[in-house]
Amino acid sequence: MLHDLLQGLDAGGFLIIQDSCSYSGRRLLWSFIKAALNRAEVVHVLSFEVSEDELKNGLQESPIERLHFHNAYSDPLGWTSRGAFTVDQFCVERVAQLAKQSSRVKPPILVIDSLSWVLRHVSPPAVCKTLQQLKNGGFVGNLISLLHSDMHPRGMVGSLCQLATSVITVAAGGDQAKITRRLKSGKVLQDEELFSIKDDLTVVGQSKPSRADPQEQEADPTANLTFNLRLSDTERDAKEKLALPFVFSKEKKAALLHTSSGRIVYEPDANDDYDQEDPDDDLDV
Amino acid sequence: MADSVSSACKPSVERTPLNATSFQKKTRNKLLSIPGTRLSVQNGQLLVSTGVTSLDYLLGGGLAVGTVLLIEEDYYDSYSRMILKYFLAEGVVCRHELFLAAAQDHPNDIFQELPDPILDDVAIRKSADQPRLSCEPQDGLDAMKIAWRYQNLPKVQSALASSSRFGHYYDVSKTMEPEIRQAAKCHHFYLPEHPSQSSATHSPMLESYSALLKSIEEVICREGFNVSASMTKSRNILRIGLHSLGSPLWGDDLCCRDDPKHSHALTTFLYGLRALLRSSLSVAVVTVPSHLIQRRSLMGSIIRLCDNAIALESFKGSERKTSPLCKDYHGLLHVRQVPYLNCLASQLPDHKDLAFKIKRKQFSIERLHLPPDLSETVSRVSRAELAGAATVASACGSGNKHLDF
Numbered sequence: 001m002l003h004d005l006l007q008g009l010d011a012g013g014f015l016i017i018q019d020s021c022s023y024s025g026r027r028l029l030w031s032f033i034k035a036a037l038n039r040a041e042v043v044h045v046l047s048f049e050v051s052e053d054e055l056k057n058g059l060q061e062s063p064i065e066r067l068h069f070h071n072a073y074s075d076p077l078g079w080t081s082r083g084a085f086t087v088d089q090f091c092v093e094r095v096a097q098l099a100k101q102s103s104r105v106k107p108p109i110l111v112i113d114s115l116s117w118v119l120r121h122v123s124p125p126a127v128c129k130t131l132q133q134l135k136n137g138g139f140v141g142n143l144i145s146l147l148h149s150d151m152h153p154r155g156m157v158g159s160l161c162q163l164a165t166s167v168i169t170v171a172a173g174g175d176q177a178k179i180t181r182r183l184k185s186g187k188v189l190q191d192e193e194l195f196s197i198k199d200d201l202t203v204v205g206q207s208k209p210s211r212a213d214p215q216e217q218e219a220d221p222t223a224n225l226t227f228n229l230r231l232s233d234t235e236r237d238a239k240e241k242l243a244l245p246f247v248f249s250k251e252k253k254a255a256l257l258h259t260s261s262g263r264i265v266y267e268p269d270a271n272d273d274y275d276q277e278d279p280d281d282d283l284d285v
Numbered sequence: 286m287a288d289s290v291s292s293a294c295k296p297s298v299e300r301t302p303l304n305a306t307s308f309q310k311k312t313r314n315k316l317l318s319i320p321g322t323r324l325s326v327q328n329g330q331l332l333v334s335t336g337v338t339s340l341d342y343l344l345g346g347g348l349a350v351g352t353v354l355l356i357e358e359d360y361y362d363s364y365s366r367m368i369l370k371y372f373l374a375e376g377v378v379c380r381h382e383l384f385l386a387a388a389q390d391h392p393n394d395i396f397q398e399l400p401d402p403i404l405d406d407v408a409i410r411k412s413a414d415q416p417r418l419s420c421e422p423q424d425g426l427d428a429m430k431i432a433w434r435y436q437n438l439p440k441v442q443s444a445l446a447s448s449s450r451f452g453h454y455y456d457v458s459k460t461m462e463p464e465i466r467q468a469a470k471c472h473h474f475y476l477p478e479h480p481s482q483s484s485a486t487h488s489p490m491l492e493s494y495s496a497l498l499k500s501i502e503e504v505i506c507r508e509g510f511n512v513s514a515s516m517t518k519s520r521n522i523l524r525i526g527l528h529s530l531g532s533p534l535w536g537d538d539l540c541c542r543d544d545p546k547h548s549h550a551l552t553t554f555l556y557g558l559r560a561l562l563r564s565s566l567s568v569a570v571v572t573v574p575s576h577l578i579q580r581r582s583l584m585g586s587i588i589r590l591c592d593n594a595i596a597l598e599s600f601k602g603s604e605r606k607t608s609p610l611c612k613d614y615h616g617l618l619h620v621r622q623v624p625y626l627n628c629l630a631s632q633l634p635d636h637k638d639l640a641f642k643i644k645r646k647q648f649s650i651e652r653l654h655l656p657p658d659l660s661e662t663v664s665r666v667s668r669a670e671l672a673g674a675a676t677v678a679s680a681c682g683s684g685n686k687h688l689d690f
Contacts, residue, residue: 124541128533132389133477155577156541159533162362162574163389188361188601244431253433 001179001191002205005166006035009142010184012135016115016164018149018157023174026050026113029146030058031201033111037062041141042108044099046085048072048117061200068108070098076117087121092130096139107141110134114146115160124156131163175206319520319566321379323451325349328628333522333568334379334452336371339650341452343620343639344593345632348570350522351563352624353555355588357575357596359616362529364597365572366395367643369526371455372570374399376524377469378453384472384504384525386497388534392473395528399466400455403646456646474500476535491547493536494554501525502561510565523567530554531573531587540577548583555590592624597641614640618650 009015015032019025036043037059043066047055052069059067071084078086085098099108112118118127134140149157149169161167161180169178175196181189194206222229231239252267325332325346332347335354341347348354358365376383377399385392474497481492488495505511510523531539531551538545555571562569571591578584588594599616618639623631638653 123538125533125536125538129536132534153541153543153579155543155579158577159540159574162532162577163534182361186363186366188363190601247431257434257436 001181001189002168002177002193002195002203005168005179005181006032006203008036008039009144009166011141013166014131014135014143014164015145015166015168016161017144017146018161018167018169019146020148020150020170020172022172023170025146025168025170027058027197027201028168028170028177028203029111029113029144030055031197031203032144033067034059034062034201036109037064037066040066041106042066042068042102042104043111044068044070044102044108044140045111045113046070046072046095046098047113048076048087049114059201066102068098068102077121087118090118090122090127090130092133092137092139095130095134096137099139107138109142109144110140112143112145114148116146116148116151119152119156124159128159128163131160135163319522321375321381321451322350322522323347327632328626330626332451333381333524334375335368335570336373336375336453336455337368337648337650338452338454339641339648340368340595343595343634343650345623347451348568348593349624349626350566350568352592352626353559353562353569353571355591355594355621356570356572357584357594357621358529358572359597359599359601360576361599361601362572362574363601364599364616364641364643366528367457367648368597369528369570369572370395370399371648372524373526374402374455374461375453376522377461377466378402379522380469381522381524382470382472382508382510384474384501384523385528386474386476386500386526387528388476388493388532389529391475392471396466396471396473397460399461400457401459401461402465403454403456454646457643458645472504481536488553489547489549490553490557491536491550494530494550497527498554498557498561501558505561505565505567510567512564512566520566523565525562525567525569527569527571529574530571531578539583540574543579545580545583548580552583552586552590555587559590559592588621591622592626594621595619596621614642614651614653616641617653 005015017025017029017032019028033043033045040063045055045067047069051073052071055069056064072087073084075082075084076087078088089095095110099110102108115127131143135143147157147160164182166179166181169180170176171178175194177193177195179189179191179193181191183189196204196206198204249267319331322331322333323346324330327345330349332341332349334341334347335344344354356365356368373383373385373396383396385395387395476493476497479493479496479500481496490498505523508523510521529535531537533541537547537550539547539551551573558569558571561567573587575584575587575596596619597616598619600611600614601616618641620634620637620639623633625631636652639650640653641648641650643649
């Protein structure tokens with residue numbers, strides 16, 4: 001399922017990558033950015049925690065001309081008022097304005113690194129409202145963001161995950177990912193996968209963890225018997241062709257179904273001895 | 286609510302064009318006869334079906350008019366949303382009026398997902414010419430090979446008439462046809478369409494909740510659901526569905542913080558809602574994401590403020606993955622509260638362990654029992670351990686060792 005997500009989210013999709021202090025999900029986030037750039041999509045990165053050089057070093061050999069970097073790293077709280085993106089500007093109008101800078105037909109992908117930074121300084125209901133409006137308003141095509149789940153109370157992480165259409169939780173050890181996807185029909189898919197990220201940021205999925213339940217195989221009941229229970233093809237055909245008892249011809253069925261006239265239609269069966277002679281004819285009563 | 290029900294009014298009988306008789310049942314003048322309702326046998330309240338017949342049974346026959354049903358959402362909000370849709374679909378079939386408020390999805394999207402009712406006697410308006418029964422089975426004769434005598438049994442199709450049954454069944458795999466849905470009057474409240482105005486008075490309720498309460502009050506007054514309204518026109522029931530109250534999209538930080546700033550916003554709203562409902566002919570179903578609310582005392586006061594309360598716990602979101610119950614059921618259902626309405630004691634369900642499963646044509650709530658363990662070991666071992674020790678599963682599937690005679 002990880003590869004399906006890497007190929008692209010549906011329109012209006014919101015992906016959250018949850019990580020913790022034991023393993024950072026940033027490389028997974030960069031691999032999503034790289035996959036999007038390779039798909040010729042415009043990506044806007046709103047970065048609070050990582051500088052532009054570090055991001056560009058991580059994303060070497062990718063087509064960077066479609067990447068628009070918005071610097072929220074140098075001065076997020078607006079202390080020096082130098083014109084970088086500040087955290088109070090995280091509202092629909094401002095972010096939509098940023099997204100419109102790239103004039104393309106398709107709305108761009110917005111990557112937020114990370115949402116935890118925003119949640120420390122802006123009230124959570126306002127953040128949720130902004131994300132919902134960005135998702136539904138058509139300003140951005142997809143939203144991908146990083147969330148440090150151990151920085152927030154459980155309720156806040158849960159309420160953000162309710163907004164998301166897909167959540168990837170990177171487990172400790174760095175190679176196990178729990179993926180939850182909510183489809184538009186309301187169905188919820190869950191999966192656990194092992195993955196590893198190579199140096200050029202491609203994700204390699206490994207075999208499923210061995211903790212999965214072994215599949216129960218039903219033994220074929222016709223297998224180890226002393227008599228033959230199987231059917232060959234000719235035998236199966238003959239079985240299908242067998243005329244069942246009480247199966248009438250079409251005319252008789254139609255006549256029975258429309259019994260308004262009261263006619264009796266008799267079709268002699270194979271077992272019927274239709275003798276024209278009445279055996280009682282010679283009775284002398 | 287009982288004393289308001291006993292006010293005098295004329296019984297209203299809907300004259301359908303195909304109704305051949307002019308017989309009118311002589312009812313006592315004191316009772317309202319509204320389609321889709323019936324009187325409770327326990328305390329004489331006017332009851333409305335929730336759309337799920339097993340849930341009606343748990344709540345003592347149905348939802349009493351003027352009360353609130355609180356549903357604590359399951360982790361992914363799939364089954365609570367399903368029950369809300371059943372509730373609204375039942376309103377469409379019984380021709381009640383609907384009011385739906387949501388902050389996440391537009392109410393029209395939820396209206397389009399309502400399940401299709403399974404109709405034998407509920408009427409739908411088909412095309413004007415009745416299909417001639419004699420020519421129907423020409424195609425159908427080949428369809429039914431063994432049960433062909435039943436081909437011609439007609440499905441009853443009459444013009445639009447109210448259904449006399451209490452509680453219907455719905456087919457979840459299909460959505461309700463637009464003609465049926467548009468026959469019912471729907472009001473909606475979508476929070477992003479109401480820009481927040483800062484209120485002049487300092488009230489403990491948030492602006493979003495105040496706006497919602499005002500909107501509900503306005504609909505009740507305008508459409509005449511007040512009990513004190515004039516009795517000249519026929520009465521109807523208003524079904525109110527409120528989706529995911531308390532979530533951050535309503536502007537409430539109840540779910541986000543451990544000690545929320547607006548801890549009294551939702552409780553004040555529920556108090557006002559219940560006051561509105563008691564004085565009008567309406568029923569409300571409210572869903573709350575209770576798994577996100579960290580303070581259990583707050584959840585307790587929210588439950589106290591609603592009349593009926595149930596909680597859904599689906600197996601998908603919880604940690605009980607290896608339980609053998611996962612195969613048969615989709616989750617557990619807990620009845621948190623059943624109201625006392627004008628009586629001394631309420632009808633509590635006698636079994637407390639309930640589980641639900643959603644089949645295509647029915648949402649069934651059953652008493653929880655573990656299936657019999659067919660393996661040789663007497664003690665109840667969990668399925669995961671059995672699977673580890675298995676050699677070959679027998680054909681019956683559950684036992685893992687051959688029965689040795």
